[in-house]
Amino acid sequence: MLYHDTFILFWEQVQESVQEGRFAKLTMAKTIGKPDLKNIFLRPVYSDDGFKVLLKFRYRSRETEDQENEVTLEEAFTTLKPYLKKSFSSVILFTTTKDVTFKINKKGVGTIIENVPTFQFVTQAQNDAE
Template sequence: MPYQNVFTLFWEQVKESVEKNQFAKLTMAKTIGKPNLKNIFLRPVASENGYKVLLKFRYRSRETEDIEEELTLDEALEVVKPHLKNSFLSVLLFTTTKDVTFKINKKGMGSITENAPTFHEVIFAEKDEE
């Protein structure tokens, strides 16, 4: 199945984990080549204005500062989607009940696998002080 369709199914699992208070972390990994952008992370953040995630861009170069931004889950999706297949070939969803991995193969097909959970509790991220 084309990766876009499979990613839609994967993102449904992300939303479901948020609704059930099981979302621990999301990591975009396995970069294509050696770009300066190393990872993109999403972690839940305590917010009085509805559910928010802390989006973090982590860079390889120490000269490039990591970028953090507090977003809604829908806003985070719009930031994450353009990096699929262009920068990253896999996205890992960590929940308190299971780990879910989304991968894109060389033919542009997507797949989802599940494993035992890495995290057993939700830990809220704290934004770095500047």
């Protein structure tokens, strides 16, 4: 199955974990090549406006300042999609019940692997920009 379809299945697990209050963190990792962008993180933010995520772009270069924005889950999905297969080959969803890894192989096929949870509790993100 091509990675687009598999990523949609993966993202459904992200949405489900948010709805059930189990979402702890999401990390885009395994960069392709040596880009300046090192990781992209999503951390939960619960506010009066409802659920949002802190979207953080972390860079390798100390000259490039990390970027943080609070966005909706839908906005995060739209932001992350273009980085798949071009910049990152894996995305890891951390929940309080399991870790779910989405990987893209060299042929462009996506897979989903589940593991035991890394996090036992959900910790809200703190926006460094505030």
